[in-house]
Amino acid sequence: MRDTAAAPALSEALLDWYDRHARRMPWRVGPAARAAGLRPDPYAVWLSEIMLQQTTVAAVKSYFEAFTRRWPTVEALAAAEDADVMAAWAGLGYYARARNLLKCARVVVSDHGGAFPADHDALLKLPGIGPYTAAAISAIAFDIPATVVDGNVERVMARLHDEHTPLPAAKPILTEHARALTPAARPGDHAQAVMDLGATICTPKNPACGLCPWRPVCAAWGAGTAAELPKKTPKKAKPVRHGIAYLARRVDGAWLLETRPESGLLGGMLGWPGSDWVGLEDTPRPAPPIQAEWKTLGEEARHTFTHFHLRLALCTALVPMDRTPGRGTFVPAEEFRPADLPTLMRKAFDLARPR
Incomplete structure (x- = not known):
């Protein structure tokens, strides 16, 4: 078209x-x-x-x-x-x-x-x-x-005009077609x-x-190229980072949680205290939030963000009532709602919670 x-x-x-x-x-x-x-x-x-x-x-x-x-x-x-x-x-x-x-x-x-x-x-x-x-x-x-112009519109425009310039370079072209x-x-x-x-x-x-109302004027339909459009530049493989999450449960059932800093991934969200997230070539520095006998689980919490994959080793501990954390706050069992956690932190909880 x-x-x-x-x-x-x-x-x-x-x-x-x-x-x-x-x-x-x-x-x-x-x-x-x-x-x-x-x-x-x-x-x-x-x-x-x-x-x-x-x-x-x-x-x-x-x-x-x-x-x-x-x-x-x-x-x-x-x-x-x-x-x-x-x-x-x-x-x-x-x-x-x-x-x-x-x-x-x-x-x-x-x-x-x-x-x-x-x-x-x-x-x-x-x-x-x-x-x-x-x-x-x-x-x-x-x-x-x-x-x-969202992804749906880009696809429609690429096919309507049989535009083979790959995304994201094609975005200005497809926007002009939509305009x-x-x-x-x-x-x-x-x-x-x-x-x-x-x-x-x-x-x-x-x-x-x-079923398309634009089929009679669709250039890609006429050329038989609709199924291959829009073209996309191959994405680079995402790097992998890893770190440690600490899940401490007090003997009365309270969980130790902290609010993450406002800046950065999961900013302002409630989550488990943890180490920095580093590349696979580095070793995350242990950062336990409270003195305890920590045990490392055999499973990792894995999650994919926009720019990297993350693997979190999970350390768990049961701590006495008189122990004071260095970071975070104990949330009473009756106030703790796993559904309030971001997906990554909920994955960690699902792996570490008592069975």
Whole structure:
């Protein structure tokens, strides 16, 4: 599809398909309701977009519903305790997003009267909102004709234009293709329609081209190359780091936990005291948080972050009531909720907990 003059007809065909096949999501105002005058809640759009970064729709639904039950407005979220929000975020990963979520909510309340600004540049100035999220909020919440490009949109554009430049180098090219198709009318529905098309029809494997409203003008379909697009530059192998986690349980059942520093991975999250994480060529320096008879388990807690794999040796100990920790705080058994821990720390607990 090289003829940009065809853009209005393509957008019309896509919106007609979306009106009949839009996915139902708890944060979305569907096309029929939107046509009837119901406007999306910018708070819901923003919250869902932050949650959806690097996470699937299926995984996000229950978190979104739990968050909005507990904090139904941006004002409620801004007033929440940091620890409560971090605990509610556990399992979604990328915990810097949760910290920025709180910062953003508080700025919206303090500087914007509790209303998200209907301005793309103003949205970009808010904590945790980058170009993609600002475009998504602009289009979906405020019907501003901003170009929204996620992985689904990149795949659709690469196939529509039979673009063989590999990602990530192709991102500017695919964004321009998407921009040329963004209509002035119903830009929010259009943005969601392209994402739905990529998620349900123009899928990474076995795309259902026979059901696609853009098949007649899809260059990759005509060339027979749809299944191999988008091209991607091979990723470098992730390095491996390792360290030690210390799981101390007091005789009354309390667990020794600490809040990690705000900066860095898992920042601000509750977790097990531990050593630094070092490369495999180095030896982690032991850092037991309390004097005890430590035992090393035969299993490791393993987890993959964006840029590396991590292996944690697990040391466990049962400590008496009169022992004072050098770091961390004992959490009584009745207050300890493993579900509040980030995934890595929960994996360690699952391996070390008493059977």
